[in-house]
Amino acid sequence: MGDRAVQKEAKKRMREIAKSNRAIVKKFEDEKKRKHVPKLEYQTEMHNPNNILEIDNLHTYFYTDMGTVKSVNGVTLEIPQGKTVALVGESGCGKSVTSLSIMKLVRGPSGQITNGQIRYNRPTGPIDIVKTPISQMQDIRGNEISMIFQEPMTSLNPVFRIGSQIDEAIMIHRPDIKKSEVKKQTIKMLELVGIARAEGIYKSFPHELSGGMRQRVMIAMSLCCNPRLIIADEPTTALDVTIQAQVLELLRDLKTKIDASILLITHDLGVVAEMADFVVVMYAGKIVEQGTAIDVFLNPQHPYTMGLIKSKPVVNQEVDRLYSIPGQVPNPVHLPNHCFFKDRCDKCIECCSGDIPELRQIGQSHKVACHLYDEEEA
Ligand SMILES: Nc1ncnc2c1ncn2[C@@H]1O[C@H](COP(=O)(O)OP(=O)(O)OP(=O)(O)O)[C@@H](O)[C@H]1O
Numbered sequence: 001m002g003d004r005a006v007q008k009e010a011k012k013r014m015r016e017i018a019k020s021n022r023a024i025v026k027k028f029e030d031e032k033k034r035k036h037v038p039k040l041e042y043q044t045e046m047h048n049p050n051n052i053l054e055i056d057n058l059h060t061y062f063y064t065d066m067g068t069v070k071s072v073n074g075v076t077l078e079i080p081q082g083k084t085v086a087l088v089g090e091s092g093c094g095k096s097v098t099s100l101s102i103m104k105l106v107r108g109p110s111g112q113i114t115n116g117q118i119r120y121n122r123p124t125g126p127i128d129i130v131k132t133p134i135s136q137m138q139d140i141r142g143n144e145i146s147m148i149f150q151e152p153m154t155s156l157n158p159v160f161r162i163g164s165q166i167d168e169a170i171m172i173h174r175p176d177i178k179k180s181e182v183k184k185q186t187i188k189m190l191e192l193v194g195i196a197r198a199e200g201i202y203k204s205f206p207h208e209l210s211g212g213m214r215q216r217v218m219i220a221m222s223l224c225c226n227p228r229l230i231i232a233d234e235p236t237t238a239l240d241v242t243i244q245a246q247v248l249e250l251l252r253d254l255k256t257k258i259d260a261s262i263l264l265i266t267h268d269l270g271v272v273a274e275m276a277d278f279v280v281v282m283y284a285g286k287i288v289e290q291g292t293a294i295d296v297f298l299n300p301q302h303p304y305t306m307g308l309i310k311s312k313p314v315v316n317q318e319v320d321r322l323y324s325i326p327g328q329v330p331n332p333v334h335l336p337n338h339c340f341f342k343d344r345c346d347k348c349i350e351c352c353s354g355d356i357p358e359l360r361q362i363g364q365s366h367k368v369a370c371h372l373y374d375e376e377e378a
Pocket residue numbers: 062064069070071089090091092093094095096097098107110111267332
């Protein structure tokens with residue numbers, strides 16, 4: 001076939017995919033537009049009432065003209081009340097899409113939660129976020145669950161002063177605070193996140209602040225409502241090392257002050273070791289290992305986790321070259337039907353060409369998805 005014939009064929013294929021995508025996403029979008037959804041439809045039960053959040057078999061896909069991007073492909077994890085759970089994995093493994101799914105902020109119509117449950121232990125009774133109507137989600141977002149993003153500049157409005165932006169957040173989320181008291185509350189929030197000249201910063205524009213200060217402002221804003229769950233997506237990646245340490249210290253301190261739970265998303269294992277009670281390792285849209293920080297760091301079982309830990313630089317240890325896991329993450333549009341890590345794995349055994357391994361319990365709190373442990377059981 002000549003080049004033009006190939007191009008023509010590819011365009012035809014894309015048109016077919018686009019047509020089929022339109023039909024699929026219409027079904028989801030129609031469901032979202034439903035008004036007056038009865039509470040009974042989204043009420044649920046927590047499997048463990050001590051958890052604030054339980055994600056069960058979550059699938060979030062993007063229906064693009066190039067094919068279906070399976071960004072989150074069967075994620076199951078839980079966040080116990082008052083604990084910090086770190087979600088780690090290489091770039092593109094689906095960490096941010098998981099967090100956006102929790103907030104129901106996945107951008108439609110192409111992005112859709114196609115399957116699974118996100119059980120949230122609301123003070124008024126547990127709900128399944130996947131089935132919860134957007135009107136209810138607006139009450140939850142920012143009030144009960146808040147999010148801190150990687151790049152504060154994208155979340156702060158450059159043309160408004162810091163003070164007025166936090167004032168506005170307080171007015172939206174805390175109707176119990178009188179208008180005359182709002183500024184006082186804003187200054188209190190700025191002081192809470194360790195900003196010394198709070199009155200001065202109140203009058204500043206975002207561009208007048210350093211990156212670390214802006215991230216503190218973002219954290220102050222996300223804490224206005226005393227959230228029960230904070231999702232921090234790479235909160236320190238854009239900051240230099242000393243500021244990183246200060247922001248982490250701040251998050252840790254705040255967690256005890258306001259007794260919140262934290263879902264900390266990062267690819268920095270150093271941050272995880274310092275902050276997390278539990279660690280969840282994600283690879284190509286799936287969870288490959290999870291457990292307490294001690295389980296995962298001191299006793300990693302999945303070859304991918306072992307590779308991640310090996311590739312982390314260690315202070316006072318001289319190496320010629322830092323280890324990096326060979327190969328690449330599989331294309332999320334064309335995922336294999338065997339273990340997604342197989343092409344990069346140095347521990348591969350015969351059955352690895354078979355079914356995709358399921359997450360199985362290997363210790364009290366330790367789970368892993370790898371055929372090496374099927375063998376042990378046999
Ligand atoms: N709007 C979108 N349309 C199509 N694909 C998307 C979209 N958003 C994310 N994806 C794809 O979903 C996959 C997961 O992306 P995600 O942003 O969750 O990765 P991540 O783990 O947060 O990576 P990073 O560490 O780089 O932030 C990637 O393959 C990405 O290309």
